[in-house]
Amino acid sequence: MTSPTRPTRASMRRGAIAAAVAAFVLAGCVNYAGIKSDKQLTSAGALETKQSLPGEGGQWPSLDWASQFGDPQLPKLVAEAIEGNPTIAQAQARIAKAQSFTESSRSNLLPKAEGSYSWTRERLSATSLYPPPFGGTWLNENTVLASVSWDLDLWGKNRARLNSALSQQKVAAADLQQARTALASSVARTYNALAQLYALRDIASREIANRKDVSTITNGRVTAGLDTNVEKQTALGNIATSQANLSDLDGQITAVRYQLAALLGKGPDRGLQIADPVLAPGGNVTLPDNVPADLVSRRPDIVAARWQVEAAMHDVKEAKAEFFPDVNLAAAIGFDAFGWGRFLTAASRQVQAGPAIHLPIFDAGALRAQLKGRYADFDLDVANYNETLINALSDVATQVASIRAIDREMSDAQRALDASTEAYRLAVIRYKAGLSQQLQVLTADNNRLAAEQTVTNLKMKRRDLQFALIHALGGGFDAQAAGLATPGDASNAANAQAAHASS
Structure with a gap:
């Protein structure tokens, strides 16, 4: 019995392309x-x-x-x-x-960046998911996160909305x-x-x-x-x-x-x-x-x-x-840890990135x-x-x-x-x-x-x-x-x- 292998970048790229093609085809259901x-x-x-x-x-x-x-x-x-x-x-x-x-x-039309920090003082249950020494004790959880998102506007929806707003601005100026x-x-x-x-x-x-x-x-x-x-x-x-x-x-x-x-x-x-x-x-x-x-x-x-x-x-x-499908790119990086000592260490890093596709079916x-x-x-x-x-x-x-x-x-x-x-x-x-x-x-x-x-x-x-x-x-x-x-x-x-x- 063979052990499972980690997906390669090439296979992930092929999967993303296939997902995008499938999304475009499925979007044809709504026209x-x-x-x-x-x-x-x-x-x-x-x-x-x-x-x-x-x-x-x-x-x-x-x-x-x-x-x-x-x-x-x-x-x-x-x-x-x-x-x-x-x-x-x-x-x-x-x-x-x-x-x-x-x-x-x-x-x-432009990318958006956000940052957040939270500190939580909490007591973890001694009979739940967390074993001792965490379970049954009071801990400080620190989370800091920086995120970036960008709507690619492949079909011009946001550009059309901007042009409409510009035209309405001209209407208001002419009304004046x-x-x-x-x-x-x-x-x-x-x-x-x-x-x-x-x-x-x-x-x-x-x-x-x-x-x-x-x-x-x-x-x-x-x-x-x-x-x-x-x-x-x-x-x-x-x-x-x-x-x-x-x-x-x-x-x-x-x-x-x-x-x-x-x-x-x-x-x-x-x-x-x-x-x-x-x-x-x-x-x-x-x-x-x-x-x-x-x-x-x-x-x-x-x-x-x-x-x-x-x-x-x-x-x-x-x-x-x-x-047509909306495609958004999003990425986030930050730190999350219990306590203060390991808060900003490499082991506490969290990273996420990827596209989000919304399609009407x-x-x-x-x-x-x-x-x-x-x-x-x-x-x-x-x-x-x-x-x-x-x-x-x-x-x-x-x-x-x-x-x-x-x-x-x-x-x-x-x-x-x-x-x-x-x-x-x-x-x-x-x-x-x-x-x-x-x-x-x-x-x-x-x-x-x-x-x-x-x-x-x-x-x-x-x-x-x-x-x-x-x-x-x-x-x-x-x-x-x-x-x-x-x-x-x-x-x-x-x-x-x-x-x-x-x-």
């Missing part, structure tokens, strides 16, 4: 056959926009666009809001959280830019609303003066016996109505000031310190060339949606890698369900991107069309104001001369007042639409300059995605 996606990113060039968004040689908004409206207070308010609004702080916190996920994912753009636009549009209320208040103040003049004329006519107390009371009632309108506008002005203070991230008293707006009229509106193609890198919400798709693609890759469909969920997330993110792109193009086209419509309407409204102003002037002259009744003056006054309010509201609405258009064009954001350029344009990304989905 992702038939699970894929056919969703495609919409290319901006594939959408019909030539009539709605023609190239006009205009410029994209710059980051300091607020300074082009001639009011030095506006860019200062925008900067104050970006610095102090809680919305920005929330977006910055999301970036910090995304960075922590990235750092955690990156750590999985979107928050800044939206906040700047909100400040400008609210500031414009304040300017509109002040313009209407000026009209109301002039109207009170006009109606007081008419009341003076009426009093003279009553004394002369040309009018009665009816006309006198009517004139007084019109003055009171105008004064009530002025008080209402003052209340609205205060409310808008409070809204501005909230946008600045300050208390309501900050709004009361804002000086009266002195905004200049907006200039001509000319669209940049290649709006559909360039908008994908000029709108931070589109950039964020594109990076979200990229993150979902890497999540799919990670889920696919779960179907039967999981009741858990991995396939997980991959289906990742593909569903991918499909949702693709749909969200397509919706964001379509809505962005519609947003730009809508603002441009509205501005052009107001430009056409403005000339007619101005002519109506000029005519009604002259009619009012003539009516007052005739009334003062006793050639017409008070009713004719009041009718002309109401027409003139309505026409002046219409012109003022149109001017303010046009500037509001200009602010909205600047926001729709990205508010000066540039993905390339911000380090957030997406991996290829939409069409290339769609082709890459389709190739990946079918793999």
Whole structure:
């Protein structure tokens, strides 16, 4: 009878290779056959926009666009809001959280080393495994151990997780830019609303003066016996109505000031310190060339949606890698001894090393369900991107069309104001001369007042639409300059995605 022989290194190596091959074969029991996606990113060039968004040689908004409206207070308010609004702080916190996920994912690609020491005071049983002199006595057990482990990531699972985290970090950074753009636009549009209320208040103040003049004329006519107390009371009632309108506008002005203070991230008293707006009229509106193609890198919400798709693609890759075996290398060395005298001697050494293989054989469909969920997330993110792109193009086209419509309407409204102003002037002259009744003056006054309010509201609405258009064009954001350029344009990304989905 022959004695057993110690395994040679060659036989151990052959055994490890055979185990790895067997693991790979067995992993075939769990597979992702038939699970894929056919969703495609919409290319901006594939959408019909030539009539709605023609190239006009205009410029994209710059980051300091607020300074082009001639009011030095506006860019200062925008900067104050970006610095102090809680919305920005929330977006910055999301970036910090995304960075922590990235750092955690990156750590999985590197070996890990740990060290430990333990001391145990224990009494060993005299009737168990340990004979005297150990059994039945109190002993000190000392253990020190240093270990190293490394996940080889043969199928790229950890790399895919890191790439997904990096993409999510880009999403958070683009969301911050979107928050800044939206906040700047909100400040400008609210500031414009304040300017509109002040313009209407000026009209109301002039109207009170006009109606007081008419009341003076009426009093003279009553004394002369040309009018009665009816006309006198009517004139007084019109003055009171105008004064009530002025008080209402003052209340609205205060409310808008409070809204501005909230946008600045300050208390309501900050709004009361804002000086009266002195905004200049907006200039001509000319669209940049290649709006559909360039908008994908000029709108931070589109950039964020594109990076979200990229993150979902890497999540799919990670889920696919779960179907293959995990191979981890681990090694540990240390000392373990009872008592202190032999603790750090060669005889107390303990050493262990070897690979650990984890392979899925039967999981009741858990991995396939997980991959289906990742593909569903991918499909949702693709749909969200397509919706964001379509809505962005519609947003730009809508603002441009509205501005052009107001430009056409403005000339007619101005002519109506000029005519009604002259009619009012003539009516007052005739009334003062006793050639017409008070009713004719009041009718002309109401027409003139309505026409002046219409012109003022149109001017303010046009500037509001200009602010909205600047926001729709990205508010000066540039993905390339911000380090957030997406991996290829939409069409290339769609082709890459389709190739990946079918793999």
